[in-house]
Amino acid sequence: MKKEGKIGRKPFAARLVLGAAVSVLLLLGVAINCRTKQAGEDQVLRFGMFAGSYWDVPNGNCYQIIDDAIMRFEAAHPGVKVEYVSGILKEDYSEWLSEQVLLGKEPDVFMIPAGELDMLASSRIIKNLNSLIERDKNFSKESYYQAAYHYGNIKQKQFALPYESVTTLMFVNKTLLQKEGIAMPGSGWNWDDFLSICRQVTKDIDHNGITDQFGYYGYSWQDAAYSNGLSLFSEDGTTSFFGDERMEAALKYVKELEEINQGYTVTSKDFDKGKVAFRPLAFSEYRTYKPYPWRIKKYSDFEWDCVKMPSGPAGGSRTELNTLLMGISSRTGQGDLAWEFMKTLCYEEDTQRELLEQSQGMPVIRKVTESPQLQALLNNDTPGRSGTVDMNIIGQVMDEAVETPNFRLYPAAMVMADGEISRILKGEASMDSGLLKLQREINGLLKQ
Known part of the structure; x- marks a missing residue:
């Protein structure tokens, strides 16, 4: 499910929440606004994303891949609903995410703005994924192109998974x-x-x-x-x-x-x-x-x-490899569920296959990128000579x-x-x- 949303531009100083201010809030123990599931209510997982292409090229329907992934995830997890705010432009997304962090309402899973992985990790805003990865027998980091996977790693700690790459x-x-x-x-x-x-x-x-x-x-x-x-x-x-x-x-x-x-x-x-x-x-x-x-x-x-x-x-x-990453909030009350949803986006072959059909980036899963089906898809995009x-x-x-x-x-x-x-x-x-x-x-x- 998506919610319509809009934010206005603020001075650059208003975006410093991803530094010392956030660390202070965390040290003071700001409570996350957790929602307690009532009888008969759906469990809600929040996802953070921006509209358009990460690669600054035209993108006809930026929500299709996400909506399809959500539909598959919700079908596999009855009683769970995934929500996101639509209409946030890429240039406004970092500010929006900063405001959500300050309020203690950052999404459970979210796209990581370019250049901000280190700050998000050092401020303990995103979760260290090592323990989740180690105990998940259905996950293998070897499935990824290693440069894309390593992009989410800081000092042997995996803080994010790659979603799509461009080289x-x-x-x-x-x-x-x-x-x-x-x-x-x-x-x-x-x-x-x-x-x-x-x-x-x-x-x-x-x-x-x-x-x-x-x-x-x-x-x-x-x-x-x-x-x-x-x-x-x-x-x-x-x-x-x-x-x-x-x-x-x-x-x-x-x-x-x-x-x-x-x-x-x-x-x-x-x-x-x-x-x-x-x-x-x-x-x-x-x-x-x-x-x-x-x-x-x-x-x-x-x-x-x-x-x-x-x-x-x-x-x-x-050559240079640019990668869009996704992470999990360190304050989520639904860590295991957030991990499963992030895998739906960043690891599941159906989502990664749809990236090449609907997006301009490349799948980060080797098996998907090098499949004969995707070679045929690219050839079909190439009329004439x-x-x-x-x-x-x-x-x-x-x-x-x-x-x-x-x-x-x-x-x-x-x-x-x-x-x-x-x-x-x-x-x-x-x-x-x-x-x-x-x-x-x-x-x-x-x-x-």
Whole structure:
């Protein structure tokens, strides 16, 4: 069951409830407003969610998967009703959850806002799931892609389960490569292969003196760093590694790629017109572009395929994995029931299968993601000449993926990094000393 709800925006200061204020409330023993089940009444389990897509792409019916899961859960648990508030936008959800925590009325099970797992865990707002996992003989963490599962782990304690993930694939304009007589990259391709192909295809094809065919669009310094074996931050988010020699190698490589375009800024429109050979694309964007009406004839004039990202000399085909997590309130009076409902969302194959049908993310259960049925579903989404996505490739990418950092100051640290690295790539700052300076400044930020 869902309840309609709306909240207004408040100043940022009003959202500090997930820090010291919450800890004080917990220490004072604020009582949760538990509802005692009366004879003949249904037992109510509350669920917290936001409307729309976690991946900031169009989502036609964000409630369908949840409603279907609730229906199955309630059928398996007579006398239990699951309720949630609808209409809470993603950008308002963190504030809404904070207010519920302050009131002692947070949902029994809820989606965890990006970057707030550590704060929710350290403030003891969410339950440590280790004991539930250990005694549940019908649950196996091995069923998950390990990077997705580990995203909910802090210092060997599992505080959340993954619901859906998104990773990045390299999309390839097969028609352009075939025209140039270039073979599709294989699974073991590397930076040198990528650079070589970009050089070969970047040219003036209509001979008017202006370059109008390009090697790539959207390949970032983060893509290069991850594929060169570098993690940008320590697992606990207290240290950065921007001064690492692998970062310097990654930036030199990105600069070499940029020089091929001779100052021209390649755009997504160039790729859509078939003028670009390669584009890293998040799976959520792929799912948004593919089905009508979002596709709007994109990719209709050329055939494409996807491969893993090229490997750096000190790394592999690693890319970033972003994951939506769910947790259980530490103050719930229905811990076992909340665990069973969270498993319905995050572990049950029916729910995970419906994610690929109704959402833009990827299931986090390996068996579901790599099933022949889902490969057929993706192929049915691909009319005409466009192309296909091999779920085995996605499985390999998920296995090798790097978890997106999940600590509170990560967004601020990345804004700082983007600004300074942009200056370095433009030649406005020294590469070696600039990266060391950046590392010192970010480490100072992380100690706040």
